[in-house]
Amino acid sequence: MTTTATSPHGNQSKKATASGWIGSALEYYDFFIYATAAALIFPQIFFPKGDPRMAIIASLATYGVGYVARPIGAFVLGHWGDTHGRKNVLVMCMFLMGFSTIAVGLLPTYDQVGLWAPALLVAMRLIQGFAVAGEISGASSMILEHAPFGRRGFFASFTLQGVQAGQILAAAVFLPLAHFMDKDAFNSWGWRIPFLLSFIVIVVGYIIRKEVDETPAFVDVDAKGEKPKAPMVQAVVESWRDMLRVMCCSLMNVIPVVTTIFGAAYAVQPGYGIGFDKDVYLWIPVMGNIVAVIVIPFVGNLSDKIGRRIPIMVGAIGAGLLSFGYLYAISIHNVPLAIVFSLLMWGVVYQGYNAIFPSFYPEMFPTRTRVSGMAISQNLGTLITALLPALFVAVAPPGATGIPMLIGTITLAICVVAAIAAFTARETYRVRMKDLGDVNAVPVPKAEYDRLREQSMAGGKLQPASA
DSSP states (O other): OOBOTTSHHHHHHHHHHHHHHHHHHHHHHHHHHHHHHHHHTHHHHSSOSSOHHHHHHHHHHHHHHHHHTHHHHHHHHHHHHHHHOHHHHHHHHHHHHHHHHHHHTTOOOHHHHTTHHHHHHHHHHHHHHHHHTTHHHHHHHHHHHHSOTTOHHHHHHHHHHHHHHHHHHHHHHHHHHHHHSOHHHIIIIITHHHHHTTHHHHHHHHHHHTTSOOOHHHHHHHHTTOOOSSHHHHHHHHHHHHHHHHHHHGGGGHHHIIIIIIHHHHHHOGGGOOOOOHHHHHHHHHHHHHHHHHHHHHHHHHHHHHOSHHHHHHHHHHHHHHHHHHHHHHHTTOHHHHHHHHIIIIIIITHHHHTTHHHHTGGGSOGGGHHHHHHHHHHHHHHHHHTHHHHHHHHSOTTOSOHHHHHHHHHHHHHHHHHHHHHHSOOOTTSOGGGTTOTTOOOOOHHHHHHHHHHHHHTSOBOOTTO
């Protein structure tokens, strides 16, 4: 059976992609305004002011706490996505993220309630981490399972394009506040505005996501009575090797940690003495993300031509090498050079990994355990990288020498591990949906695959996503 580009299925492919893009953008806006605030403002308002170094470490540690909750969220939300459907879990993630972020914007400061301030901050970050754990795996699975055969990499890449757009929005909201507001006013109440604006997440996200149908692949599994009672257990039993690969590949989260978390603290916090203005530094990840938004669909499309593994490996090694130059540019207070390295490392090279994992990861797992398998293993990997900001500050504290070389070496080593994990994986881009997760699956012959893909791109008859 085939379906045309103007069929209900074709419309659902577009709706699913739009839902994944906008939902990811809004949820990661929430997640990254916290990351931005943790690096720029939280050390001064939520922690004791006596020791700047300890305040920076403690603030970045609260950022990492969000990742501690992610494996728990992955277990619960992955289970929900594999037993109740992709659409259902994505709406749940949106509500949890939106309300917890609004709550951060209403929290009292350390001067007002003492230690209750960081305690409440940690509690809200835990809820954020729990919620975001199901977003990427759920959105990627939904888009992938709606996408036509031969174009899964392209369509799924929009999940991460939405994430990058959310980061642009997160930093962009802070830019006018940090630039135009009086410092005391910004520290007192201005920083709360981006968090309170998260009300938009709840309204807009719900309106969009309610319009998307459940995926054909999940409906088929449900109709056949193949939904597992314990998808996490089944994923571990059937796909533990691929879960380990995903976990190791997910260590690539070290690059955004270096760019937006440690890099921000290194550049702007008084203890390091670099002296970047906050509003100037905020433009660096914004510009990198703008380039990333442009690059991502092209890389996703490329992966539909040459496969997933090669771009991921090139992106991992290349971004790890460029981290040396990026940190060096910050260390010598060279803003133009820092921007150039950010554009190359984060905006271009890192997207070799970032644009492709939304198709590469879910393609490793069968439909019945797809969300659980990806969510659990990916979030375990990112949990490890969440500890890195505090570790980086601990091993390279204010006043230390050789920070670019030390942090760059750690970053490159982690990227090499991710590249090796991708190298050991099987290629999946020519495997049909119904055969994904089967280690013995036979890919569609290249000539036939290219023909089907060309038909899809021309808007002719498409293979349905469930094929």
